[in-house]
Amino acid sequence: MERYPVNKIIPFSSVDGPGNRTAVFLQGCNFDCRYCHNPETRKLCTDCGDCVPKCPAKALSIEDGKVVFDYRKCVACDTCIKTCTHDASPRIRWMTPEETFEEIKKQVPYIRGVTTSGGECTFYPDFLRELFTLCKNAGLGTLIDSNGSYDFSKDPGLLKVCDGVMLDVKSWTKEDHAKVVDFSNEMVLKNLKFLAERHKLYEVRTVVVPGLFDVEGTISRVSEYIKDFPEVRYKIITYRPMGVREKYAKEMNPPKKDYMNQLKIKAESIGVKTVVLV
Amino acid sequence: MRDISMDRVNSTRDQMLETVKSPTLTHEQKVATMANLADSLLEVLDLPEGLDELLNAPIDKQCICDLSEGHAPLRPRYIIPDYEKFLREGSSFLRLEPAHDLLEAMNNLLIIYKNVPSVTNFPVYVGALDKLLDPYMKDVDDETALKLTKMFLIHMDRTILDSFCHSNIGPEATRAGRIIMKAVAETCDTVPNVTMKYDPDITPDDFAIQGIETTLKSAKPSFANHKMFVNDLGEDYVIASCYNGLKYGGGSYTLVRLILGNIAKRAKNIEDFKKNVLPYVLDIQARYMDARVKFIVEESGFFENNFLAKEGLIHREKFTGMYGLVGLADAVNILMEKEGKKGVRFGHSKEADDLGVEIMDIINDFNNNHEAPYCEATGGHYLLHAQVGIASDIDVTPGTRIPIGEEPDEMIDHLRVLSRFHKYFPAGTGDIFPIDTTVHKNTDYLLDIIKGAFKDGLRYLSFYASDSDVIRITGYLVKKSEIEKLENGENVMQDTTALGMGAKHNGHILERKVR
Ligand code: SF4
Numbered sequence: 001m002e003r004y005p006v007n008k009i010i011p012f013s014s015v016d017g018p019g020n021r022t023a024v025f026l027q028g029c030n031f032d033c034r035y036c037h038n039p040e041t042r043k044l045c046t047d048c049g050d051c052v053p054k055c056p057a058k059a060l061s062i063e064d065g066k067v068v069f070d071y072r073k074c075v076a077c078d079t080c081i082k083t084c085t086h087d088a089s090p091r092i093r094w095m096t097p098e099e100t101f102e103e104i105k106k107q108v109p110y111i112r113g114v115t116t117s118g119g120e121c122t123f124y125p126d127f128l129r130e131l132f133t134l135c136k137n138a139g140l141g142t143l144i145d146s147n148g149s150y151d152f153s154k155d156p157g158l159l160k161v162c163d164g165v166m167l168d169v170k171s172w173t174k175e176d177h178a179k180v181v182d183f184s185n186e187m188v189l190k191n192l193k194f195l196a197e198r199h200k201l202y203e204v205r206t207v208v209v210p211g212l213f214d215v216e217g218t219i220s221r222v223s224e225y226i227k228d229f230p231e232v233r234y235k236i237i238t239y240r241p242m243g244v245r246e247k248y249a250k251e252m253n254p255p256k257k258d259y260m261n262q263l264k265i266k267a268e269s270i271g272v273k274t275v276v277l278v
Numbered sequence: 279m280r281d282i283s284m285d286r287v288n289s290t291r292d293q294m295l296e297t298v299k300s301p302t303l304t305h306e307q308k309v310a311t312m313a314n315l316a317d318s319l320l321e322v323l324d325l326p327e328g329l330d331e332l333l334n335a336p337i338d339k340q341c342i343c344d345l346s347e348g349h350a351p352l353r354p355r356y357i358i359p360d361y362e363k364f365l366r367e368g369s370s371f372l373r374l375e376p377a378h379d380l381l382e383a384m385n386n387l388l389i390i391y392k393n394v395p396s397v398t399n400f401p402v403y404v405g406a407l408d409k410l411l412d413p414y415m416k417d418v419d420d421e422t423a424l425k426l427t428k429m430f431l432i433h434m435d436r437t438i439l440d441s442f443c444h445s446n447i448g449p450e451a452t453r454a455g456r457i458i459m460k461a462v463a464e465t466c467d468t469v470p471n472v473t474m475k476y477d478p479d480i481t482p483d484d485f486a487i488q489g490i491e492t493t494l495k496s497a498k499p500s501f502a503n504h505k506m507f508v509n510d511l512g513e514d515y516v517i518a519s520c521y522n523g524l525k526y527g528g529g530s531y532t533l534v535r536l537i538l539g540n541i542a543k544r545a546k547n548i549e550d551f552k553k554n555v556l557p558y559v560l561d562i563q564a565r566y567m568d569a570r571v572k573f574i575v576e577e578s579g580f581f582e583n584n585f586l587a588k589e590g591l592i593h594r595e596k597f598t599g600m601y602g603l604v605g606l607a608d609a610v611n612i613l614m615e616k617e618g619k620k621g622v623r624f625g626h627s628k629e630a631d632d633l634g635v636e637i638m639d640i641i642n643d644f645n646n647n648h649e650a651p652y653c654e655a656t657g658g659h660y661l662l663h664a665q666v667g668i669a670s671d672i673d674v675t676p677g678t679r680i681p682i683g684e685e686p687d688e689m690i691d692h693l694r695v696l697s698r699f700h701k702y703f704p705a706g707t708g709d710i711f712p713i714d715t716t717v718h719k720n721t722d723y724l725l726d727i728i729k730g731a732f733k734d735g736l737r738y739l740s741f742y743a744s745d746s747d748v749i750r751i752t753g754y755l756v757k758k759s760e761i762e763k764l765e766n767g768e769n770v771m772q773d774t775t776a777l778g779m780g781a782k783h784n785g786h787i788l789e790r791k792v793r
């Protein structure tokens with residue numbers, strides 16, 4: 001049975017979709033968002049070993065040249081991820097979909113569903129398909145939190161067991177998108193349309209960093225598109241420097257509250273039914 | 279009546295003089311304290327042998343506590359009048375006609391509340407306010423109904439000077455229920471406490487969500503597992519005082535509690551506790567309660583003379599007694615230490631939790647086999663009650679809770695422990711969670727937790743916003759700003775503020791784990 005790198009499982013989450021959900025975070029991402037607040041989830045560990053001696057709880061060790069993590073000993077002090085210069089974390093549990101599901105089942109009947117996030121969880125579509133099939137059989141909802149780089153149209157099997165996607169639209173124009181994440185957004189916009197039309201789009205999110213990209217243009221274009229899908233929520237997120245890599249944090253400032261409110265009003269006036277500010 | 283020593287008389291007289299001179303007690307609080315002190319000189323109950331040593335001991339040794347009910351109880355501890363009948367028929371004693379409209383209904387209720395006795399001298403139950411008021415709101419527009427409801431609630435808060443006072447709403451959604459919650463959220467007072475009876479098959483989600491929004495503003499309502507209470511007590515149950523499940527038109531004669539931690543201290547080991555020490559104390563507490571109940575029913579004359587009984591607003595046959603306990607966690611931890619297992623702690627190890635369940639099974643079996651006098655309403659037995667503690671408790675964990683400061687990191691692990699214990703307590707138990715509302719803006723999140731918890735066998739849950747002024751101490755509500763006043767030596771209106779201050783210092787209430 002294949003194993004996948006699980007960075008973290010949050011048993012009760014109020015911020016990863018409707019109601020109370022268990023959130024499963026997978027390790028690894030292809031985007032490099034300037035404002036990423038958990039950059040340690042971006043890359044897989046290279047087993048360089050730098051963090052191992054720094055762990056105060058002796059939760060890390062090296063066996064056969066590989067870093068081994070004992071999650072029972074970890075005291076979550078974050079020393080290891082602050083040490084790592086590879087945007088990685090040694091706190092990874094390599095888990096099968098079944099093992100992951102066992103961890104999720106502990107929260108039944110207190111949760112209504114599961115959300116997979118990352119990193120970028122669509123790196124592991126086989127994992128998602130198997131995990132979601134188990135969840136569906138247990139009556140749990142299934143949501144994917146994605147940066148939109150995965151071609152969902154080519155994976156009907158995944159869409160069958162997935163209730164919806166929470167899609168990041170980081171900016172509307174290709175040029176801006178490259179500035180934010182070093183990656184083009186053609187696939188993101190293709191997914192926006194594809195998922196919305198199939199009623200598999202739960203939510204679109206945009207993180208607001210004034211000056212980094214054309215914020216108002218992005219909010220307007222997204223709003224114009226999703227206004228025809230009243231079930232799709234638009235979550236407009238305030239950039240916060242916490243956890244962001246220092247070299248980038250220096251260059252960015254959080255938006256003012258008033259500005260966020262104006263953006264909300266703008267999206268609503270274009271016709272988006274539910275706009276959420278966080 | 280038995281004689282008492284002159285020493286005891288004199289020490290009581292000293293306490294009375296102190297009470298008279300107290301700078302912080304209000305007039306009403308002084309009068310109540312004086313009455314309790316006078317009552318403490320009486321010796322009329324037929325007390326079981328062995329009680330004295332268990333009851334009248336220093337707080338680190340006391341095994342049985344009667345929660346200052348007095349030596350010669352002159353009324354049942356908790357009284358639950360049939361307010362529907364009262365509104366329908368009026369009262370000849372109070373010289374009140376049946377209520378015909380909302381103003382009369384509210385006025386009549388405010389009058390009767392001042393005539394419902396209890397251990398606190400204030401009513402511990404003020405009715406299913408939504409059901410009582412909904413019919414009278416038919417001809418009243420929303421704005422007027424809200425204004426009147428707010429005045430009604432403020433009147434209660436400023437005249438019922440003790441927050442062990444409870445109203446109920448639900449499980450059905452009503453217009454009155456929604457208006458009451460709106461008024462509760464806008465007034466943010468401590469009296470009356472509110473419980474929403476919740477049943478996912480009856481209560482619509484939006485009504486429950488309004489309840490959650492309201493509790494995050496004003497620390498009430500709490501949520502009661504309606505299916506579970508109906509199953510244990512029948513459709514005619516109410517939630518009164520802290521969170522006590524009792525019969526409508528009845529009440530509880532008495533509440534006495536076991537202090538399990540101190541009982542465990544007397545045992546050599548787990549075996550000795552289960553076989554000898556615990557059964558010995560269980561029996562004495564039960565017989566002490568029997569004596570109290572018999573005095574109230576047979577000698578006090580309450581049920582013959584009080585207008586509530588004479589006018590059929592309460593019925594002796596619907597009363598029961600509450601067999602209380604505190605400190606299950608303390609007992610388990612002490613016993614584990616005696617077995618040399620210091621690290622095996624309640625709430626954190628299956629072995630410890632299993633011992634908790636075994637202890638509860640022993641207590642439950644004992645109670646189910648003890649024939650309690652005048653308790654035909656509840657099958658001839660007392661009802662178990664997980665008592666929330668009192669201000670003077672030191673190192674005593676309420677009911678079957680996990681001690682503050684030792685709550686499991688994950689809320690799910692916390693809930694799973696609680697779910698093993700709520701079933702034992704038809705007369706009330708409950709757990710409290712402060713919520714960080716800057717993180718959890720999603721009210722469906724809490725509704726999912728309530729739904730899951732009630733499926734999982736929890737009975738009663740309370741939430742409040744961690745930054746709220748009104749907070750739930752152990753079962754009752756207090757304003758943090760009022761505690762501060764009292765700490766500065768100013769008078770405060772409600773007597774429960776002093777309990778809250780004690781619980782803040784001795785019970786570390788403000789250090790509860792925020793979820
Ligand atoms: S966070 Fe990292 S360094 Fe800290 S205890 Fe856990 S594994 Fe060790």
Ligand code: SF4
Pocket residue numbers: 044045046047048049050051052067080083084085086088089090
């Ligand atoms: S987590 Fe980072 S520092 Fe630690 S071994 Fe892996 S790559 Fe090296």
